[in-house]
Amino acid sequence: MTAKQMYSGDQLTVFFSWFVGFTGIFACLMQFFVTGRLIERFWIMVALLLLPLGMGSGLLYFIPTVAIAGASIAQASNYVFRYTVNDATMQLLYIPVPAYRRGRAKAFIDGLFKQASNGIAGVALYFLAQAKVTLGTMAFIPVVLVFVWLFLLAKIKREYLVSLMDTL
Secondary structure: OOOHHHOOOOOHHHHHHHHHHHHHHHHHHHHHHHHHHHHHHHHHHHHHHHHHHHHHHHHHHHHHHHHHHHHHHHHHHHHHHHHHHHHHHHHHHHHOOOOHHHHHHHHHHHHHHHHHHHHHHHEEEEEEEEOOHHHHHOOOHHHHHHHHHHHHHHHHHHHHHHHHHHHO
């Protein structure tokens, strides 16, 4: 919506072409050259922080400015970190889960929970847009969710380490 306010017609197409192209290339480089080293050197919790911190910083910049740079930082973080560092690290969180539960947990989280969350977010955005809620106001919702995300990461750290030690 921010890009549409700034660009029109072919300019919008060019912006998204460059944006998706560069973030895709950066994500590839991240996956091949950084993800493994990052997880190996800093372990799981630091790697899991990249996505929410990147998205949160972009959103916190976006709220007061409603500038395309803030939205771009948030969305670029999503494209670059979600399918590289975050997904690889999330798979490591399943290690201490017993094998008989792991498959069912992954199916529930990846197949149902993630898809339902995306659907709910889409419906919520539709209704917020219909209610003429401003973009800056809409951005408060994901900022709150990022803080919840960071809180939950802090909580699972202890539980993960205990589970991992029990498994080993």
